Amino acid sequence: MHSQQTKQKLFSFELFPPKTEEGMEKLKTQVKKLARVNPLYVSVTFGAGGSTQHRTVQSVEWLASQGIEAAPHISCISSSAAEIVEMLKRYKEQGIRRLVALRGDLPSGAGPGGRGELNYANELVALIRREFGDHFHIEVAAYPEFHPQAANARADLNNFKRKVEAGADAAITQYFYNADAYFHFLDSCEKMGIAIPIVPGIMPITNFSSLSRFSDACGAEIPRWIRKRLEAYADDVESIRAFGIEVVSELCQRLLEQGAPGLHFYTMNQSAATLKIWHNLGLPE
Ligand code: FAD
Numbered sequence: 163m164h165s166q167q168t169k170q171k172l173f174s175f176e177l178f179p180p181k182t183e184e185g186m187e188k189l190k191t192q193v194k195k196l197a198r199v200n201p202l203y204v205s206v207t208f209g210a211g212g213s214t215q216h217r218t219v220q221s222v223e224w225l226a227s228q229g230i231e232a233a234p235h236i237s238c239i240s241s242s243a244a245e246i247v248e249m250l251k252r253y254k255e256q257g258i259r260r261l262v263a264l265r266g267d268l269p270s271g272a273g274p275g276g277r278g279e280l281n282y283a284n285e286l287v288a289l290i291r292r293e294f295g296d297h298f299h300i301e302v303a304a305y306p307e308f309h310p311q312a313a314n315a316r317a318d319l320n321n322f323k324r325k326v327e328a329g330a331d332a333a334i335t336q337y338f339y340n341a342d343a344y345f346h347f348l349d350s351c352e353k354m355g356i357a358i359p360i361v362p363g364i365m366p367i368t369n370f371s372s373l374s375r376f377s378d379a380c381g382a383e384i385p386r387w388i389r390k391r392l393e394a395y396a397d398d399v400e401s402i403r404a405f406g407i408e409v410v411s412e413l414c415q416r417l418l419e420q421g422a423p424g425l426h427f428y429t430m431n432q433s434a435a436t437l438k439i440w441h442n443l444g445l446p447e
Contacts, residue, residue: 166348172332172361172424173199173445174233177431178207179217186217188431190224195433199440199447202424203231205262205301219252226256233301234258237266238280238289246286247293260299262334263287263325284321287328302326304333304360306347307340310381319350332358334426337365337382339409341416348421359423364414366427366435367392367406369399407435411442418443 175196180186193204206221218234225232234253238246253261265283280286283302290298302325305318312318322333338344344362351360365382367373370392377384384392388409395401414425427436441447 166359166421166423171418172359172426173201174203174205174334174361174424174426175201175436176205176207176363176426176428177221179209179214179221180431181214181217185431186221186224189221192429192431192433193225193228193230195437196429197228197230199437199445201230203233203260205233205235205260205426208235208237208264208266219249222253222258223256226258231260232258233260233262235262235264236286237264238283238286239266241280243279243289246280246289250290250294250298254294254297259297260301261290262301262303263290263330264303282321282324284324284328287325287330291329299331300329301332301334302330304335304347305381306335306338306343306362307381307383309336319354322351323354323356326356326358330358333360335360335363336380337363337428339385339388339413340383341413341420343383344417344422345420361424361426362414362417362422363426363428364410364439366410366430366439368403368430368432368435370395370402403435407438407442410435411439414439414443 177189177193180189196204204225206218206225208218209215222232222234236246236249263283263286265281265286280289287300287302290300304322305312308315308318312321335344335347348360365373374384374389391405392402395405417425427439429436
């Protein structure tokens with residue numbers, strides 16, 4: 163049993179801001195279903211590219227109007243410090259208390275000139291603490307299989323520690339399907355004196371080609387046995403979903419039993435797979 167075990171487990175959901183009004187209406191239907199199981203908070207991603215940023219604000223406002231604790235993601239790589247502080251002032255006025263603070267990824271094709279004043283997430287966390295004290299609960303990202311741009315595993319752990327020392331309260335991991343990677347990561351963090359909760363990010367499996375593409379880009383490994391099974395199902399969507407639910411439910415079960423402090427579901431704006439896994443785990447509905 164790992165020492166991250168807490169009495170009260172932390173369960174949260176993640177959404178991305180829809181690009182259209184029609185998408186927003188669909189999202190509302192899905193969120194109403196997800197909200198019935200009372201997650202601690204629902205986070206909304208933020209596009210470093212810029213075009214969907216106002217949609218994050220809009221989605222967060224709607225969540226708050228429904229009495230759901232909303233946690234906007236905020237990334238720093240393509241904004242100035244002044245722009246970030248302005249946005250956070252608005253969130254503070256709206257009663258937002260929780261943020262997911264990230265570096266962000268530049269859109270592909272953007273040159274190095276696109277970089278902002280703040281180049282790493284630890285600098286963003288430090289800015290938020292400097293300007294807003296303890297007003298916000300700050301979540302940061304963690305990478306049990308290591309960030310693809312890290313010089314090496316040790317450097318990535320040291321960089322993670324910098325974010326914690328800058329004032330992060332908790333972390334959410336990149337998704338993974340190998341529980342050992344997560345528990346090894348927790349062990350390394352513990353040895354480095356990092357004591358914040360590190361909540362596994364869970365990606366339900368519903369579509370092989372998009373998962374495969376996304377995993378290649380973000381450095382998350384799909385274990386060979388899972389990849390081979392999914393490839394064999396080809397266009398058989400029902401079998402992919404059934405197998406995906408089984409594999410991810412077993413992963414979550416093991417994570418919780420061995421001491422993960424909670425689970426953060428990347429819902430991809432769909433409630434069905436997340437709620438089925440939730441049900442399989444015997445969590446309160
Ligand atoms: P950092 O912690 O800054 O790390 C980035 C890289 O730089 C790592 O390789 C690290 O080892 C290295 N590094 C860190 N600090 C230093 C330093 N001081 N000196 C040298 N190297 C350093 N992206 C979005 O655009 N919008 C989102 O809403 C979003 N939400 C996410 C939510 C979660 C839970 C996760 C796990 C990721 C999310 N991402 C999002 C993706 C994220 O922006 C990318 O993974 C990005 O490449 C890294 O962000 P970070 O905050 O982890 O960066």
